Amino acid sequence: MNTSxxxxxxxxxxxxxxxxxxxPVVLLLARGxxxxxxxxxxxxxxxxxxxxxxxxxxxxxxxxxLALGMPxxxxxxxxDLPLRGAFTVLFTLPSAIPAxxxxxxxxxxxxxxxxxxxxxxxxxxxxxxxxxxIAFVEGLSGLPLVLLxxxxxxRRVDPALEEAARVCGASxxxxxxxxxxxxxxxxxxxxxxxxxxxxxxxxxxxxLLGVSASPPTRVLTTRIYELVLLGDEGLGRASAxxLALxxxxxxxxxxxxxLGRSGRVRLSTGKGLASxxxxxxxxxxxxxxGVAGTCVLLVLLPLAAILLTSLQxxxxxxxxxxxxxxxxxxxxxxxxxxLRATGLSLLLAAGAGTLVCGLGLAxxxxxxxxxxxxxGVEAIAVWPYAVPGTxxxLALxxxxxxxxxxxxxxxxxxxxxxxHTPWLLLIAYAAKYLALGTRNSSExxxxxxxxxxxxxxxxxxxxxxxxxxxxxPLLRPALTVAFILAFLSCATEITMSVxxxxxxxxxxxxxxxxxQSYADPAAAAVLACAFVxxxxxxxAVLALVARRAAEVR
Amino acid sequence: MAAIxxxxxxxxxxxxxxxxGLSLEVRDGELVSLLGPSGCGKxxxxxxxxxxxxxxxxxxxxxxxxxxGPGVRVPPERRGLGMVFQGYAVWPHRSVEENVAYPLSLxxxxxxxxxxxxxxxxxxxRMEALATRRPHELSGGQLQRVALARALxxxxxxxxLDEPLSNLDAALREELRAELAxxxxxxxxxxxxxxxxQGEALALSDRIxxxxxxVLEQVDAPETLYREPATPFVAGFVGGANVLTGEVREGxxxxxxxxxxxxxxxxxxxxxxxxxxVVRPEDLTLGEQxxxxxxxxxxxxxxxxxxxxPVDGTLLRVVAPPLEVRPGQTLKVQLRxxxxxxxx
Numbered sequence: 001m002n003t004s005x006x007x008x009x010x011x012x013x014x015x016x017x018x019x020x021x022x023x024p025v026v027l028l029l030a031r032g033x034x035x036x037x038x039x040x041x042x043x044x045x046x047x048x049x050x051x052x053x054x055x056x057x058x059x060x061x062x063x064x065x066l067a068l069g070m071p072x073x074x075x076x077x078x079x080d081l082p083l084r085g086a087f088t089v090l091f092t093l094p095s096a097i098p099a100x101x102x103x104x105x106x107x108x109x110x111x112x113x114x115x116x117x118x119x120x121x122x123x124x125x126x127x128x129x130x131x132x133x134i135a136f137v138e139g140l141s142g143l144p145l146v147l148l149x150x151x152x153x154x155r156r157v158d159p160a161l162e163e164a165a166r167v168c169g170a171s172x173x174x175x176x177x178x179x180x181x182x183x184x185x186x187x188x189x190x191x192x193x194x195x196x197x198x199x200x201x202x203x204x205x206x207x208l209l210g211v212s213a214s215p216p217t218r219v220l221t222t223r224i225y226e227l228v229l230l231g232d233e234g235l236g237r238a239s240a241x242x243l244a245l246x247x248x249x250x251x252x253x254x255x256x257x258x259l260g261r262s263g264r265v266r267l268s269t270g271k272g273l274a275s276x277x278x279x280x281x282x283x284x285x286x287x288x289x290g291v292a293g294t295c296v297l298l299v300l301l302p303l304a305a306i307l308l309t310s311l312q313x314x315x316x317x318x319x320x321x322x323x324x325x326x327x328x329x330x331x332x333x334x335x336x337x338x339l340r341a342t343g344l345s346l347l348l349a350a351g352a353g354t355l356v357c358g359l360g361l362a363x364x365x366x367x368x369x370x371x372x373x374x375x376g377v378e379a380i381a382v383w384p385y386a387v388p389g390t391x392x393x394l395a396l397x398x399x400x401x402x403x404x405x406x407x408x409x410x411x412x413x414x415x416x417x418x419x420h421t422p423w424l425l426l427i428a429y430a431a432k433y434l435a436l437g438t439r440n441s442s443e444x445x446x447x448x449x450x451x452x453x454x455x456x457x458x459x460x461x462x463x464x465x466x467x468x469x470x471x472x473p474l475l476r477p478a479l480t481v482a483f484i485l486a487f488l489s490c491a492t493e494i495t496m497s498v499x500x501x502x503x504x505x506x507x508x509x510x511x512x513x514x515x516q517s518y519a520d521p522a523a524a525a526v527l528a529c530a531f532v533x534x535x536x537x538x539x540a541v542l543a544l545v546a547r548r549a550a551e552v553r
Numbered sequence: 554m555a556a557i558x559x560x561x562x563x564x565x566x567x568x569x570x571x572x573x574g575l576s577l578e579v580r581d582g583e584l585v586s587l588l589g590p591s592g593c594g595k596x597x598x599x600x601x602x603x604x605x606x607x608x609x610x611x612x613x614x615x616x617x618x619x620x621x622g623p624g625v626r627v628p629p630e631r632r633g634l635g636m637v638f639q640g641y642a643v644w645p646h647r648s649v650e651e652n653v654a655y656p657l658s659l660x661x662x663x664x665x666x667x668x669x670x671x672x673x674x675x676x677x678x679r680m681e682a683l684a685t686r687r688p689h690e691l692s693g694g695q696l697q698r699v700a701l702a703r704a705l706x707x708x709x710x711x712x713x714l715d716e717p718l719s720n721l722d723a724a725l726r727e728e729l730r731a732e733l734a735x736x737x738x739x740x741x742x743x744x745x746x747x748x749x750x751q752g753e754a755l756a757l758s759d760r761i762x763x764x765x766x767x768v769l770e771q772v773d774a775p776e777t778l779y780r781e782p783a784t785p786f787v788a789g790f791v792g793g794a795n796v797l798t799g800e801v802r803e804g805x806x807x808x809x810x811x812x813x814x815x816x817x818x819x820x821x822x823x824x825x826x827x828x829x830x831v832v833r834p835e836d837l838t839l840g841e842q843x844x845x846x847x848x849x850x851x852x853x854x855x856x857x858x859x860x861x862x863p864v865d866g867t868l869l870r871v872v873a874p875p876l877e878v879r880p881g882q883t884l885k886v887q888l889r890x891x892x893x894x895x896x897x
Contacts, residue, residue, distance in 0.1 A: 449640055449642060451638040451639070451640055451642040452642045452644060454603075454605050454629070454636075454638070454642065455636070455638060455642035455644070455700075455703070456644075456655070457604075457605070457628070457629040457630050458603060458604075458605075458629050458630070458632075458634055458635070458636045458704075458713075459630070459655050459656035459659060459703065459707070460630045460631075460656050460659040460660060460707070461630055461655075461659055462628070462630055463628075465659070466630075469655070470644055473646045474644075474645065474646055
């Protein structure tokens with residue numbers, strides 16, 4: 001690429017990002033930073049409870065995910081546990097399905113009076129409402145983050161290290177605990193920090209389980225939502241809370257960085273170090289039973305509860321065959337409102353997926369074209385992913401609440417009227433999930449030998465033709481994966497959908513949220529089942545794409 | 554087929570100069586190798602010739618046409634070249650045939666003609682039986698042949714080869730080297746060949762251009778290069794010669810650090826003063842006369858043995874018939890033939 005084309009490309013890529021993601025968030029932060037001065041500090045003190053709750057709940061979720069994730073990752077990726085593949089798939093499901101749906105599942109299981117578990121154990125034994133319940137659900141839905149971080153680290157630990165401990169006289173279990181576990185601990189901890197961040201920026205679960213609790217549990221995200229609903233007077237306060245929420249991201253990333261440093265562990269970078277799995281011996285049956293039981297309780301039971309709720313004539317009615325009905329299913333799935341929402345959601349998800357792939361590929365290419373500036377390009381592309389959905393949505397809401405008129409030579413050249421249109425949602429989706437496109441393309445591009453493209457040039461292809469003929473088909477599997485991931489994330493997105501959906505139109509995430517919060521839990525359960533089916537289907541396609549890509553290489 | 558002319562090429566990456574004032578003429582139909590250690594600028598030179606890099610200054614002409622120079626930058630696709638890359642760069646998403654047909658399909662050739670030419674190119678590299686295979690089903694040597702067929706298929710004016718044999722094992726390298734020689738005799742294309750392996754360069758080339766730190770040290774036919782190296786570097790790199798610095802006084806060479814004295818053979822052209830002594834391992838003898846040196850190691854080579862003596866911080870290597878000696882013993886070393894390069 002020659003120099004002027006590079007800069008032109010960078011500018012063309014940067015313009016929409018600055019205009020639609022970076023700019024609005026910076027404006028929001030500026031507004032938030034000015035708010036305490038304008039509104040007085042006493043007001044801020046009154047929100048301390050929400051901040052405290054956010055920290056406590058996120059911390060609890062991170063601890064739970066770590067406590068479950070550490071033994072599970074060792075069992076799944078380092079021992080001869082039977083059915084490891086199936087367990088791995090099931091235990092990674094919590095991240096693929098929106099946390100809100102897990103919240104619904106646990107609400108069906110453990111709401112104080114009508115929850116299925118409480119009917120077995122006696123009314124009021126369990127209560128999923130309140131901070132502990134929220135932390136529990138968030139921790140479970142973050143579990144795969146710890147699990148996958150552990151799996152990646154375990155794959156990179158040189159098995160010779162453990163063998164060296166064995167030769168020194170350690171028993172298999174002791175060798176595992178004294179060499180491998182300390183080596184993968186930093187990775188597990190960084191996974192836990194991600195759970196903390198995810199929990200802090202989550203909106204659906206705290207709303208579902210917090211607002212109707214007595215006393216209500218408020219966190220930053222739900223407070224922001226309440227303040228936004230107040231209209232203009234609440235926006236200043238909401239901005240200030242958004243600023244506080246956004247500050248958690250750099251702080252936690254700093255913590256991860258510090259953890260990585262204090263560990264000072266360098267894992268081997270070579271791949272394919274398949275180590276012999278630890279044999280569980282006589283404990284195998286017990287351990288298998290324990291893992292299977294955990295899996296049933298934490299993953300399958302909530303999903304089953306949702307399914308049951310969707311089939312019950314009314315939630316809370318006695319559980320008999322006569323009370324089961326498919327009326328909710330036909331009622332919800334065939335209703336014009338659902339169909340409209342599905343149509344718009346799929347359209348938006350496809351649009352956002354395309355944007356994510358296009359802009360993500362462009363980011364990866366620019367990253368390569370600019371040696372030093374490349375890191376900055378990646379940072380800008382990945383950064384919106386770390387911005388909580390509530391904050392991003394609020395920023396877009398504020399920035400585009402009025403029309404922007406671009407005036408050229410005293411004439412209105414172009415009007416940007418996005419307020420109350422689905423376009424705003426498209427922008428939010430694309431910005432939020434751009435990281436998926438960027439990461440997937442840049443990883444695939446890094447594995448691509450530049451001489452492949454050069455060979456096409458020498459063969460007589462111009463720059464564009466060479467790109468279309470060689471790197472593009474080779475990047476297709478990675479782009480397909482990015483598209484599917486972005487599509488699924490957008491189609492099942494709830495937080496930003498709730499805040500940004502214009503009056504008069506509907507998307508799936510918002511519909512699910514409204515049905516569950518204000519209308520009919522059974523109808524919501526039907527929709528949740530459809531979500532789960534969509535996610536499972538998507539994951540199956542992903543697995544297929546991955547297998548096909550592996551065959552070619 | 555075309556002659557190549559490189560004039561005063563300079564190229565640097567950031568502050569690091571890679572090629573510094575390189576000029577080279579390659580005649581029509583000639584095979585010239587660029588030989589040198591890694592980082593000497595040979596691959597960069599080849600890439601500039603291919604159009605994948607642009608020289609900071611200097612002019613490149615192919616067949617009389619200026620392809621790079623002040624205000625001129627002909628892109629690689631319009632230079633009419635064939636190139637074999639070090640890692641072969643065979644496209645993994647295309648079959649063997651599709652790889653080879655690509656340069657022709659870009660030239661909008663009729664399908665039947667493409668098929669004929671592809672078959673012919675594959676036959677030349679003895680790959681016609683594997684035409685429908687996918688690259689991941691092929692071995693390194695086979696990939697190499699596909700890359701070669703793809704480079705040849707469009708009858709390029711010049712064929713460029715970037716270390717084409719370095720990723721292969723020894724036996725395969727030997728085989729492909731012979732094939733390359735036969736192929737080139739048939740084609741008569743101008744060939745530029747980058748290698749760091751002096752044996753490869755000596756065996757295949759019409760002329761060898763030895764590069765060191767971005768500068769061309771010597772361009773000559775292999776035999777001339779071997780017999781009459783123009784610089785100590787060429788002598789050291791091509792002939793594997795010992796290189797010592799020191800001073801010539803009264804018909805003898807005194808090394809710079811330890812002052813070890815070597816008597817020079819009578820026919821050596823020796824001007825008194827600072828000089829570099831270049832002597833091949835086989836031009837040293839062990840016997841009754843000469844400089845006494847302690848033996849540090851003896852390596853058995855089969856037909857002979859290599860003896861190593863520490864001199865001035867390096868090892869003086871001598872290749873001589875196997876003797877019953879042990880490290881630590883002192884032996885007498887005599888120069889039979891040597892070259893001297895005056896310093897300054």
